[in-house]
Amino acid sequence: MEARLLATLVLGPSRKSATHVWLVLWKAAHAIEQNAIRSVSGLGLGLSDFAVLKMLLHKGPQPVNIIGRKILLTSGSITAAVDRLESRDLLRRTSDPSDRRSRIVQLTEKGRNLIERAFQKHAQDMQQTMAVLRSGERAELVRLLKKVGMWAAARLDENRSPRAGTPNGSPSRSSRLK
Numbered sequence: 001m002e003a004r005l006l007a008t009l010v011l012g013p014s015r016k017s018a019t020h021v022w023l024v025l026w027k028a029a030h031a032i033e034q035n036a037i038r039s040v041s042g043l044g045l046g047l048s049d050f051a052v053l054k055m056l057l058h059k060g061p062q063p064v065n066i067i068g069r070k071i072l073l074t075s076g077s078i079t080a081a082v083d084r085l086e087s088r089d090l091l092r093r094t095s096d097p098s099d100r101r102s103r104i105v106q107l108t109e110k111g112r113n114l115i116e117r118a119f120q121k122h123a124q125d126m127q128q129t130m131a132v133l134r135s136g137e138r139a140e141l142v143r144l145l146k147k148v149g150m151w152a153a154a155r156l157d158e159n160r161s162p163r164a165g166t167p168n169g170s171p172s173r174s175s176r177l178k
Contacts, residue, residue, distance in 0.1 A: 039125035061106035
């Protein structure tokens, strides 16, 4: 009991709560995102446009729907981003020879030149943003964020897909009794 009281006095009750962790994580992510926005906006790019170009730079030509899924954009948002980038001659869409319903997106030479410059600048800017953490601290932060992210994703999946039993996902009375 004494250790618990001491922890409450030193840390304060809110420092131990999950809602406090979430709030600190949210504020930190927002501040880091603002740095990222500033980093890429100097070249006339938004974060979604940057993410599309970066993925194409590192992964090569990709189907539109795969790009959207990987960079967490809805189908409408990825279409708008691809339209915007295509109108600036930064990428082009072609038909997928193996699936005529699908469109493949690839960088143009102009797009490749822009994203190579933008990515180099962005990497330097993010290095400065994260300079407060030593290498070991960065590795530990990544490990912990992956851990909590995978746990949260698993909980989402549990809540989305009903388990065996009743429509609301709770076990039926008969399965609870077996």
